[in-house]
Amino acid sequence: xxxxxxxxxxxxxxxxxxxxxxxxxxxxxxxxxxxxxxxxxxxxxxxxxxxxxxxxxxxxxxxxxxxxxxxxxxxxxxxxxxxxxxxxxxxxxxxxxxxxxxxxxxxxxxxxxxxxxxxxxxxxxxxxxxxxxxxxxxxxxxxxxxxxxxxxxxxxxxxxxxxxxxxxxxxxxxxxxxxxxxxxxxxxxxx
Amino acid sequence: xxxxxxxxxxxxxxxxxxxxxxxxxxxxxxxxxxxxxxxxxxxxxxxxxxxxxxxxxxxxxxxxxxxxxxxxxxxxxxxxxxxxxxxxxxxxxxxxxxxxxxxxxxxxxxxxxxxxxxxxxxxxxxxxxxxxxxxxxxxxxxxxxxxxxxxxxxxxxxxxxxxxxxxxxxxxxxxxxxxxxxxxxx
Numbered sequence: 001x002x003x004x005x006x007x008x009x010x011x012x013x014x015x016x017x018x019x020x021x022x023x024x025x026x027x028x029x030x031x032x033x034x035x036x037x038x039x040x041x042x043x044x045x046x047x048x049x050x051x052x053x054x055x056x057x058x059x060x061x062x063x064x065x066x067x068x069x070x071x072x073x074x075x076x077x078x079x080x081x082x083x084x085x086x087x088x089x090x091x092x093x094x095x096x097x098x099x100x101x102x103x104x105x106x107x108x109x110x111x112x113x114x115x116x117x118x119x120x121x122x123x124x125x126x127x128x129x130x131x132x133x134x135x136x137x138x139x140x141x142x143x144x145x146x147x148x149x150x151x152x153x154x155x156x157x158x159x160x161x162x163x164x165x166x167x168x169x170x171x172x173x174x175x176x177x178x179x180x181x182x183x184x185x186x187x188x189x190x191x
Numbered sequence: 192x193x194x195x196x197x198x199x200x201x202x203x204x205x206x207x208x209x210x211x212x213x214x215x216x217x218x219x220x221x222x223x224x225x226x227x228x229x230x231x232x233x234x235x236x237x238x239x240x241x242x243x244x245x246x247x248x249x250x251x252x253x254x255x256x257x258x259x260x261x262x263x264x265x266x267x268x269x270x271x272x273x274x275x276x277x278x279x280x281x282x283x284x285x286x287x288x289x290x291x292x293x294x295x296x297x298x299x300x301x302x303x304x305x306x307x308x309x310x311x312x313x314x315x316x317x318x319x320x321x322x323x324x325x326x327x328x329x330x331x332x333x334x335x336x337x338x339x340x341x342x343x344x345x346x347x348x349x350x351x352x353x354x355x356x357x358x359x360x361x362x363x364x365x366x367x368x369x370x371x372x373x374x375x376x377x
Contacts, residue, residue, distance in 0.1 A: 006198040019210025025214070047294045049338075057214045059292050060221035063228050064253040065345055066287035068297025075211055102301075103282050106258040113252025115244055123246070126257045128281075128351035167282055167325060167349065168299055175251025 010184040026058045027075070033120065035175050039186040040075040042141050047073065062113055063154070072167040076110075080188035086161065088116075088154030090190035092142040094162075101169035101183040105128050108142065108152055116160065118153035125150060140184075164187075197214055225251055225292045226264070226343060228275045233264040236272060238366045240344070243356070256345075259359040262367035263344040267337060271313035273371040279362035280350035287312070287335060288343040296335050298300070310335055311371065312344070344368060 032052040033045040044053045059066055067074045079085050086092060087155060098104050101175035107124035110116055117121045125140065130150045132138045143146040144156040164183070171181045218224070228251055233239040240261045244254040254260065259279075265272050278300045278361055285308055286297040298308060310333035313321075318336055346366055348359035 002194075006194065009195070010198045010202035010205065013199055014209055015201050018213060021206070024211040025210075026217075047297065049274045049293060049295050054216050056293065060218040060224045063221075063225050063251050063287070064206055065221045065251060065288060065292055065343070066286070066294055068288075068294035068345075070297030070302070071284040071286050071299055097215060099236035103351070105255055105349075106267075107255060107257070109253065114249060115246045117246035123256050132285050136205025138338075147237045163253065168301055169220070174251070179251070179263070188336035 009078055017166045022057075023061060024139075025054050025079060026061055027059065030054045035181070036183050037075070037183040039077040039079055039081045040183045041077070042073050042171075042175075044069065044073050044171075044175065047071070064113060067174055072165055073172050075164045075166070075183060077162045077164070077186055080186045082188075084188060085159060086142075086186075086188065088160050089144055089148035090142075090188050091147075092186060094140040094142065094184040095137065096187055097137050097182055098127070098164065098184065099166060099169060099171045101127070101166035101171070103167045104153070104169075105165050105167070106140065107163045107165070110156065110157060110161060111159055116155050116157055116189045118126035118155040120153060122153060123125060123151065138184075141177060210302060225288070226290055226341075227232060228342065229262055229264055233262050235266045236269075236370055238263050238363070238368045240360065242365060245352050247293065248305070257351075258349050259356060259363055261346045261363040261366060263346070263366075265312060265334055265337070265344055265368065266344055267314050267340050271311050271317050271370060271371055273347040274308070274310050274312060274366075274368050276308040276346050276366040277362045278303060278308065279359045281351050281359070282306065282349035283362065284347050286311075286345045286347075287337065287340050288345065289337070290341045292343075298333075302329050312337055314340060341351070 032045055035042045043055055045051055063156045074133040112129050130138050140150040142152045144154050238261050241250055244256050286298040288294050312335050315336050346363055348362050349358040350356040
């Protein structure tokens with residue numbers, strides 16, 4: 001009887017630990033091969049055959065196709081520079097510059113990777129579309145209400161993520177230091 | 192007390208194994224991976240333009256709305272495939288994925304240099320079977336080796352502004368992906 005109870009207990013723990021850690025690892029992303037610059041994280045090896053098993057599983061589960069290494073690299077931000085999750089009810093300012101690339105796109109998704117509808121039907125920006133200052137730097141406001149300048153609507157969702165994709169860029173698998181990939185700062189202010 | 196701790200430890204260890212096994216077999220058992228999502232709408236060995244992602248409807252998550260996309264779901268069992276993708280004015284890229292969504296090769300218009308990206312896709316065996324002369328004379332012919340018989344080719348063209356999307360789409364609509372008849376025109 002004791003043996004039965006004990007082994008049932010062990011199996012329950014195994015299921016909880018095994019499946020729970022799997023779910024956590026796949027939904028948060030792991031640190032294997034990650035390149036982090038401020039709030040932005042990329043997994044450049046996900047675009048190559050050297051993709052790690054966790055990214056492989058996460059991609060199989062979500063149904064996405066990762067950006068190939070010869071195409072570009074994708075940086076993901078789920079939090080601001082201070083680590084607080086991005087909230088669509090707050091105002092988030094992206095400012096600065098991006099690493100060198102022929103083009104880049106910034107897209108806003110919900111945590112599952114779906115686009116979010118809004119009144120102006122804008123889900124992202126390309127590097128050609130944004131208004132920049134004289135030195136090439138820019139400010140993008142990601143906020144629920146209209147803003148002057150580059151405004152990316154959040155439509156008030158409580159949680160979202162930003163994906164900055166650099167196309168035809170030297171940033172990739174060989175990038176190690178943050179200074180090789182200067183990413184815009186992500187500053188969130190909630191009122 | 193110690194007994195329960197030992198059972199807990201055993202459970203945790205077993206949990207670690209469950210975790211590793213789950214992560215490793217997931218790609219094989221996934222029913223909603225990219226290939227499975229595209230199979231119903233993309234016939235084999237043909238170019239299928241993908242509908243633009245919208246908040247209501249998207250074939251796959253995390254599609255970039257600024258790029259027009261087309262896919263060729265390839266199957267090399269009938270022979271090598273010839274792929275031709277006209278270049279769009281802003282940016283064009285072609286990425287190759289295995290059946291399990293592993294990107295094994297990608298090329299963009301910078302490497303193409305001409306008005307179109309033109310290449311042949313074949314398995315390692317088919318590459319080895321190529322007659323000697325063909326391999327040598329085609330110095331500027333790009334041959335991509337696929338690790339598996341089936342997979343996906345994703346062609347994308349950037350629209351720098353939403354109004355330029357029709358131009359990007361038009362370039363992809365002229366792409367072709369088909370099994371090359373074996374030396375039929377010699």
